[in-house]
Amino acid sequence: MNGGVHPIASLLAAVARGITGVQVQWAGCEPDEKQRIYFANHTSHLDFVVLWSALPSDLRAHTRPVAAQDYWESSALRRYVVVNVFNAVLVQRGAMAQTKTPEEARFAARALIEQMAAALGKEYSLILFPEGTRGNGEKVGEFRAGLYYLALRRPDVELVPAYLENMNRILPKGEVLPVPMLSLLTFGKPIQVEPGEEKEAFLERAREAVSSLRRIGNA
Amino acid sequence: MPQAFHDVKLLWLFGDVVVLLYVATLIGRWVKRRRRSEASRAAVDNVIARIRAWWKMCAIFVAAILLGRVGSLVLFGLISFLALREYMTLVPTRRGDHRTLFWSFFVIMPLQYCLIGFQWYGFFALMIPVLAVVFVPTSIAIAGDTASFLERSAKIQFGIMVCAYCLSYAPALLLLKIPGYEGQDARLLLYLVIVDQMSGVLQFVWDKLIGKNKIAWRVSPNKTWEGSFGGILSATALGTALWWATPFTPLQSAAISFTICVFGFCGSLVMSAIKRDIGIKDFGVAIERRGGILDRIDSLCFAAPVFFQLVRYYFVP
Numbered sequence: 001m002n003g004g005v006h007p008i009a010s011l012l013a014a015v016a017r018g019i020t021g022v023q024v025q026w027a028g029c030e031p032d033e034k035q036r037i038y039f040a041n042h043t044s045h046l047d048f049v050v051l052w053s054a055l056p057s058d059l060r061a062h063t064r065p066v067a068a069q070d071y072w073e074s075s076a077l078r079r080y081v082v083v084n085v086f087n088a089v090l091v092q093r094g095a096m097a098q099t100k101t102p103e104e105a106r107f108a109a110r111a112l113i114e115q116m117a118a119a120l121g122k123e124y125s126l127i128l129f130p131e132g133t134r135g136n137g138e139k140v141g142e143f144r145a146g147l148y149y150l151a152l153r154r155p156d157v158e159l160v161p162a163y164l165e166n167m168n169r170i171l172p173k174g175e176v177l178p179v180p181m182l183s184l185l186t187f188g189k190p191i192q193v194e195p196g197e198e199k200e201a202f203l204e205r206a207r208e209a210v211s212s213l214r215r216i217g218n219a
Numbered sequence: 220m221p222q223a224f225h226d227v228k229l230l231w232l233f234g235d236v237v238v239l240l241y242v243a244t245l246i247g248r249w250v251k252r253r254r255r256s257e258a259s260r261a262a263v264d265n266v267i268a269r270i271r272a273w274w275k276m277c278a279i280f281v282a283a284i285l286l287g288r289v290g291s292l293v294l295f296g297l298i299s300f301l302a303l304r305e306y307m308t309l310v311p312t313r314r315g316d317h318r319t320l321f322w323s324f325f326v327i328m329p330l331q332y333c334l335i336g337f338q339w340y341g342f343f344a345l346m347i348p349v350l351a352v353v354f355v356p357t358s359i360a361i362a363g364d365t366a367s368f369l370e371r372s373a374k375i376q377f378g379i380m381v382c383a384y385c386l387s388y389a390p391a392l393l394l395l396k397i398p399g400y401e402g403q404d405a406r407l408l409l410y411l412v413i414v415d416q417m418s419g420v421l422q423f424v425w426d427k428l429i430g431k432n433k434i435a436w437r438v439s440p441n442k443t444w445e446g447s448f449g450g451i452l453s454a455t456a457l458g459t460a461l462w463w464a465t466p467f468t469p470l471q472s473a474a475i476s477f478t479i480c481v482f483g484f485c486g487s488l489v490m491s492a493i494k495r496d497i498g499i500k501d502f503g504v505a506i507e508r509r510g511g512i513l514d515r516i517d518s519l520c521f522a523a524p525v526f527f528q529l530v531r532y533y534f535v536p
Contacts, residue, residue, distance in 0.1 A: 021304070136314070166308065168314075169312065169317075172314055172317060175317055175318075177318075177321050177325075178321075179307070179317060179320040179321050179324060180300075180304055180324055181304060181307055181308045182304060182305070182308040
């Protein structure tokens with residue numbers, strides 16, 4: 001074991017790097033041991049593996065992806081890969097939409113934020129895809145509110161935007177076989193919730209922080 | 220010891236390359252120290268970067284020839300893969316092209332190199348022009364997305380054609396059975412690569428020295444008539460001087476190396492036009508450290524099939 005990293009995780013990371021030939025650029029910050037939430041655009045199942053593999057190996061052991069429970073729990077193999085291999089945090093996607101009253105919605109949202117805050121704990125960083133679902137790569141979709149509430153709940157954690165390029169062309173939604181195109185990953189300058197900033201304003205700013213890191217124009 | 224290394228002329232050819240690279244490296248350093256202006260320094264840096272790449276290529280080449288025909292096939296197969304990857308990364312494709320692209324990378328291209336390995340000339344020469352050309356638009360049609368259908372089919376066909384089919388003619392030289400030249404075909408491959416690469420750099424150097432009249436400034440701002448003629452003629456002279464390594468007479472060697480240079484010139488002009496169309500300067504610059512292979516081999520892709528067919532037509536009974 002390499003500092004708590006599952007050997008299969010290291011293997012999958014190496015495979016993902018090979019397929020995507022990913023080049024990593026730390027444009028707005030440097031790799032650091034402090035607790036962070038890396039939030040990125042989401043177009044492919046490979047996204048979290050590539051982002052995770054781009055971190056220096058000593059940081060990987062302390063970085064956990066956040067994944068959707070409904071998708072990743074639907075088979076034993078999927079569950080094993082994300083939970084046991086990548087030590088992922090499985091969250092219930094759209095928990096609020098399933099509730100009937102505003103109180104229930106608030107309760108469900110709070111439970112979700114508490115779960116992620118607990119997963120951060122004192123030493124972990126998270127990989128989060130605030131769009132909540134995979135897009136087609138043309139435009140970064142709207143962010144869900146979780147990032148805002150989590151940032152308020154844990155103001156000590158740095159919020160690092162990241163942009164993954166070309167992943168939708170390597171392994172798009174609905175395909176199982178990858179095409180080995182080259183991918184780029186850019187980490188931007190950390191952002192934070194400004195005092196008194198509204199939810200919508202912050203989420204739009206966060207989305208802008210991610211999409212401004214795009215380097216290749218093609219869709 | 221592999222058979223190739225009992226070939227004294229091959230060792231001489233490699234020796235020449237090493238001496239040439241060494242002299243070029245020294246000249247590069249000397250010129251770099253003397254140049255002051257920004258523009259000339261950039262030109263010298265370009266040549267020095269090429270020389271550095273050739274040292275690496277030379278080392279890989281030695282390793283490949285050490286491993287015999289399989290080594291050359293693996294080497295060129297890998298170059299094809301990386302070149303196609305660069306091309307497809309930068310040429311816009313759509314979601315509906317995904318499966319076609321998967322087939323191009325993992326079935327069509329490896330199959331092409333396997334056919335050379337099995338020495339199946341008939342299928343090797345026809346598989347991509349006859350089958351892949353039908354397969355690509357068909358599989359895009361099956362995917363069901365008709366937006367800019369013709370354009371997408373053409374882009375993928377062109378990529379496979381140039382990066383897989385044309386380039387595979389270089390290692391296919393090892394298939395040719397030239398009477399009195401058996402087991403020495405590695406020299407033919409090396410001859411092609413030397414003439415082609417020297418033509419590229421000599422054109423660049425002559426462009427910088429005496430270039431005035433642009434050929435197509437919109438496509439390639441650096442290419443001039445003077446530079447291109449100078450480069451092609453001096454590389455032809457070099458190719459002629461290397462006749463002893465080939466089955467050709469000096470005159471034949473002059474004609475053949477001239478052809479290599481002219482087709483190589485066409486290759487780099489066409490690839491420049493594609494780069495301008497996509498809106499990038501170099502394949503390498505656009506994707507930074509991992510790129511640049513296509514920039515180096517664009518001329519080889521166009522020269523290799525013609526060279527192969529010329530040799531096959533005139534020298535293989």
